[in-house]
Amino acid sequence: MKRKHYDEDHLAFGDSVRTFLQKEVVPNYLEWEEAEISPREIFTAAGKNGFLGMAVDEQYGGGGIDDFRFNQILAEEVANAGVTGTGLGITLHNDTCLPYFLTYANEEQRERWLPGIVSGDLITAVGMTEPGAGSDLAGIRTSAVRDGDHYIVNGSKTFITNGINADLVITVVRTSPDRHTGLSLLILERGQEGFERGRNLNKIGLHSQDTAELSFTDVRVPVANLLGEEGKGFLQLVKKLPQERLSIAVSALAEARAAFNNTLAYVNERKAFGKSIGSFQNSKFVLAEIATELDVAQAYVDQSVIALNAGELDAVDASKAKFYCTELQGRTIDKCLQLHGGYGYMLEYPIARAYADARVTRIYGGSSEIMKEVISRSLGI
Structure with missing residues (x-):
């Protein structure tokens, strides 16, 4: 089915992203995978080329276009280039972190932070x-106690994407004992005394993406770094989670399609019993199933992006997209690896890295089980 989702501006933007990735990221990607971190300079390079903060007003240096299709095509190009680990840092910066600043930052905060977020000089997380609170956000224990013009922050965070590179961390803190109205969002900044980064966590996949533990010991954070109103943190998170989950769905589907395309090329080249393995009935049927699922999922995701642009995407529909696309990513890449045979288990082949990278998408941003819980509530059961 012909896809009519993008206009000429989106396609031109995608072409620019593709050129950038091929020049700046692909030649260095395996080195960054080995180092288990991507350099900060890749953010400033992305910012220089207009790939950060597309939705930020032009007065702060942004693109001035609040259209998630630009974010979507960027994620698709990342998947096509096979640079998922590095790309995740950029998509998190644009898709997950930036919306909090755009919606909840006051004018002083916008002037202070948005130009750096757009340029890549300020990396976000x-x-x-x-350690004791994952899906249950109301169980957060990191505390922020008011002391004059500051909050005193104590606690820890874990599994923080961009955790090593981040300059600004949107930190969920407890400002009162109430489980829901006791949460607030504070921006903790690089260099604040008592703000320490632990080890860069050694993960199964996404090696070039820095994921860290953070600890806070009597960190004095200015009240001026409160994002939005005190006690509104839980509601702020709930309102922004649909976009985060759609972003994960977009990337998961793009990664699945990239694996499919790579596998289609592989089975046509690989010979067994005197002919290409793509000519075997099993290969044809497996790939036909995948192609169908990808196209059906793409239609739903594209409509979800249109709904997000219109301010109509709700938690249930975003959860459906995240649940379906991440599960589809997992089973697609598994089938594609099987078609590669023993070579698919070798890390020199992109399908092997894709297999390892894919596993976490069914966990972060809300596990598949949590997504099904959200969806089932809408069914009245």
């Missing part, structure tokens, strides 16, 4: 997960 979200500090939600704690």
